[in-house]
Amino acid sequence: MPVTKKVGDEAYSGSIVKKGEMTGVVIATGSNTFFGKTAKLVASAGGKSPAQEAMFKIGNFLIIVAVVLAVIMVASIPVAMPTVFSITLALKLSNLLCK
Numbered sequence: 716m717p718v719t720k721k722v723g724d725e726a727y728s729g730s731i732v733k734k735g736e737m738t739g740v741v742i743a744t745g746s747n748t749f750f751g752k753t754a755k756l757v758a759s760a761g762g763k764s765p766a767q768e769a770m771f772k773i774g775n776f777l778i779i780v781a782v783v784l785a786v787i788m789v790a791s792i793p794v795a796m797p798t799v800f801s802i803t804l805a806l807k808l809s810n811l812l813c814k
Contacts, residue, residue, distance in 0.1 A: 717733060720726060726739065727749050746755050763771070 720737070725742070726737065729750065743751075745751050
């Protein structure tokens with residue numbers, strides 16, 4: 716929500732000025748800012764919840780399954796290629812001879 720600021724009021728670095736202008740002096744940087752304190756709290760929140768751990772395990776399992784299936788599919792193409800090529804040529808030849 717829009718807020719009216721007066722001389723001496725603080726404005727955060729993520730603030731958007733909708734009307735007027737403002738000259739500012741930097742009074743805090745890094746972890747001493749509003750956003751820095753929030754990031755510090757999130758970082759110190761600790762480990763992952765059981766739900767997060769379960770989601771990461773499921774995600775890792777699905778990635779492994781996808782990679783294994785991709786490897787199997789790619790490996791099976793060259794193995795079947797000569798057979799498919801021979802059958803295709805034989806069918807084409809038989810169609811030409813029957814006409």
